[in-house]
Amino acid sequence: MTILTHKNTSTQNNPLVSVGPAKKIQNPSREKNCSLPTRPLLAILVIVFAFAATACRKDLSELNINPDQPLSADPNYLYVYALQQGMGNYNSDVNLRQWSIMNWTMYLAARGGVEEGREYEMPSGKDAFWREQYTNTLSNTQIIIEMAAENPNMVNMKAAAEIWQVYIFQILTDLWGDIPYSEALKGMTGLVFSPSYDSQQDIYLQMINKVRDAVQSFDPSAGFFNPESDLIYNGNMMKWQTLGNSLMLRLATRINRVDPQTYATIVEELKNKPLIRSQQEAALFPYNSVHKNPLWETMYRNESVIQNNPSKFFADLVDSRNDPRASVFFQEAPLSFLPFIPKYKGIPNLLPNGHAAWDNYNLNQSLGIAGEWGDISQIGTWFLRNNTPGVIMNYAEVCFLLAEAALQGLWDEDPQSLLREGVRAHIEYINLFGDEEHQIPESEIHIFLLNLPQVTLEEVITQKWLSFAYEQGFEAFAEYRRTGFPVLTDYFGHAINQDIFPKRLPYPPSEQTLNRANYNKALINQGPDNEFTHLWWNNTLSH
Template identity: 30%
Template sequence: MKKYFNPYISALLVGLASFTSCKKNFTDLNTNPNAVTTSTPAYMFTKAEYDGTANMLNLLLGTMQYTTSYNDVAGFGSKYIASQVNTTSASFSSAYPNEINELKEVIKVVKTDPTQVNLYAEARIWRVYCFSRLTDLYGDIPYSQAAEGYTDGIFTPSYDAQKDIYADMLNELDQAAQSLDASKTTFGAADLIYGGNVSQWKKFAYSLMLRLGMRLTKVDATSAQTWVTKAISGGVILQDADVAKMSYKGAGQDINKNPLALNLYNSDYIAANGNTNQEGGKYQDVFINYLKQTKDPRLGVVSIVYTSAGVTDTTFAKQQGMPATLSSKPANFSSLSEPNPATVLLMSSPRLVFTAAESYFLLAEAALRGWYTGATAQQCYNNGTSAAMRQWAIIGGTAGTISTNQINTYLKYNGLNTAGSVDAQMNQIYTQFWVSIFPDAQEVFASYRRTGYPALTPNNYPGNITGGVIFRRMLYPLSEQNLNAKSYAAAISRQGADNVLTRIWWDK
């Protein structure tokens, strides 16, 4: 027994000694020395800006009839193919684990520190921007309980009614704008939109208030007027220097590249020959035809055809769009128009978040309604169109520059017809809005649902899910049905069926 027992006892004692030693230093040994235990608000805010501007549904470029594809799968946005409808849930799935979660963390850290009032205000303003884009796509969404899984253990957040979301977002903008204090610290260089400029953040907040206030015109005109006039009084973006834009380097990691340009380039235009576009995409004929019909100088800025591999041509007469009704590659595919690599596909170009052009078009409507007396609808329309043409130089530099003479000539023949009815003028204003806000198809989609303009003709493509009409909202992710079933069921019980034709609250 002694011969065989001692080695085992010895080994056991060594093991127990080792275990005791490990247990004694367990915390030290199992703590990552490189881990961060406290959030750095500036880092989180930068990431939230990146994520908020990158979260776009590019399929809406097709829906608003800027682009299309002969490929049924890639062409969902312009064809409404039933089999691809679940792609509409992408923004919802992306937002909550990214920008919404990140902003929750920023706000948690800075909210109670009076020296960081600007950080708190700017995070609130950016949070409204991110949430407004979400609710305008889906309607009722998790809002008041959003991103509280980690902090409060709420893993099945309730969906708030869009009416309540809008009321809170507008109040948030009001409070945040008033709390901004130029004497206090800012995010500084960590803020990639304004570099911490308090005055510009205030203009951005009131511009968002103007946008969201106008959303209410069909459901609560009184509140719409109240918020629109408050926004105008507060001061909205009217100068090119104040445009809210997200800057990109265009090199290195993908996060440093304009997300729209990167997506379009990788999905369709990487070959740069006009013929082997992977997903069969081109500009849609509706968009190109309108630009040609109105002799719009932006045509050569946004559109090119390839004369040979890598050789682009912006000649006005050569631009030609592709019909959205095609199901196979047309014989003239290689000679059709597609986005200009020097502007729309430029990786280092900024992503315009809110422009002076948008402010002016909204002011034109406000003037028509009698809510704004600072300028006439015609003056606002002209200012909006001019700003929209100038902003291509912000995007593409020399390649995007449109001369003052070109702008004035365009307005001479495409000015607002003030002799027309209010509805006819609304048609002109928001058709020009459609041209001028490109490529922000998501904002145009919201404006289209509210105003009915531009008066686009739907594509009744075989196998579409809408019965030949343009859809009104996006679908919730399937994961919500499985993991948040009770809240999901309450939302659709209140709002209506979870399909693309159910109208959200303000879309009447």
């Protein structure tokens, strides 16, 4: 069940559009010509049928009920569906995250290079992702919230749904900037079919308040309505509170350059609140053979996506640090048994088509399958399993957020220790969900942590970028735009051209046709509807 956010002029097959009561149309000439003897006869027939209808009313009303069509939505089904849709699907993963976001942030690179002037092509899946999240995820959580207003037993499901809404809305505003927020989900109850756009500044402040209120509204005496519908925490309200508080920290950190006062206030507020500080408290989505991990599904359903390999930037960065996660991030190049081919080798980002440097790749196709790009690594098999969990927010990220706060003197822990804790947390997460093939020994972890560089903001964000690999491309894209780290470089070692790097996604064309007036107002507030317009939280950044 979904809620339309725009008015649909067609009512055919649309149960959400009310056409109103049928208007009675009278024919004066027919009424005038009705003969006198006919009127008593009509009255008698009306009385007879009235008695017959009264006698059969109960049976007829029961016959009118379709047992296969429930009279009200099942909140458990809506909740499960909203969680699943919020985690993405095959189509959005192929067209938005794989081909675009993870190429832009240099986790991946496409074989064959780029065309000059088309280094950062806009993804075809962006419009579908906008539609999916508004119609499938947010609208269904809104139905739960409205149902809970009449059912006090749903108070905790309502709070979790509100936290989930904020999680999704942050992704959307970080991708597009100003978006429909305060009026976005009022198509059913408020009949708002052309919602106004809120400024990103207002959205962030409202999201922080909404998460805070949701965390405070959890009621331990009420239960979770149905814990089995909670695919993330199985109805554990304390863990939902830790996620809510941790999400507040993420929200506040994102705006710390443009609103340092709010950032400092939130960090201070969270000092006495539970945060995600263990693997057991991490918010993970349990992909399985039914609802498959989109990355796994992408790689095994779409052969063209196999043309995306780990990038040279990524492989070189991991290799230069002797990072023990290399064997997890990458598969060994098939031809790496040859002395002149490294074990882990990536595809160069932003290298133009036909450049002579491509002679150093795809070395010998005459070797058959092994030679067809056999000198290049593929994504590590740890990530290419249908049951590899989806990360919503994990222990490592919270450590890095706190390390950043500690660097600014706002958190009372040692930033170097928090940096080490975050790196360890990510490696232990890999071990926790890995088989024997994907275990990193404690001895290697210990040595790696001892040799970590001195803590700086660049090091914190770089380690966060590594922990986001393949799984949290949206967060990596946002954090790069906020901080400029890690410093992305092209094949020649030059820093990328920030003038052409995307700052946001253009709005879907449907917004120009179905919501034109509010779309135009958004452009006045935010700027031109192209990928070069800065968002509110990164409009002060120059790198």
